[in-house]
Amino acid sequence: MTGMAEPAGEITLQTLAMPADSNANGDIFGGWLMGQMDLGASVLARRRARGRVATVAAEAMTFLKPVWIGDVVAIHSTMLREGRTSMRIGVEVWVTRQPSGDHIKVTEATFVFVAIDDQGQKRPLPELP
Numbered sequence: 001m002t003g004m005a006e007p008a009g010e011i012t013l014q015t016l017a018m019p020a021d022s023n024a025n026g027d028i029f030g031g032w033l034m035g036q037m038d039l040g041a042s043v044l045a046r047r048r049a050r051g052r053v054a055t056v057a058a059e060a061m062t063f064l065k066p067v068w069i070g071d072v073v074a075i076h077s078t079m080l081r082e083g084r085t086s087m088r089i090g091v092e093v094w095v096t097r098q099p100s101g102d103h104i105k106v107t108e109a110t111f112v113f114v115a116i117d118d119q120g121q122k123r124p125l126p127e128l129p
Helices: 030-049
Strands: 010-016 053-063 072-082 086-096 103-115
Antiparallel strands (some): 010 072, 053 103
16 A cells, blocks of 8 residues: 555445556546546435436546556545535545555546436435434
8 A cells, every 4th residue: 555645435436447448558548537436426426315316517627647457446435515406525536556556546526416306307315314
């Protein structure tokens, strides 16, 4: 493990960076990584909303380091704020490099979701138990 920092939030998605997701230099496309972040954040959003959600914004996206083919990619999500229908979720992406085992923060962003009904209309978040 490198550095003193630790991931914030819970692991909501973990995957492996594959050659099909890379550019000619062997770095993973930012769009692929952003899609994984959206999926990971949606796990937390769907659980809190107890149903369907829609992504309405991705804010403050910062690419800190490249993701390489073969990296184990872990999406960490944290609920930052809830509104009546919306949720702001902080997302950090950490990779584990092979074979070194180095654990590195590579990207962070904030995603905004809204709870939606079966017709795709906003709905209030359910009361917390």
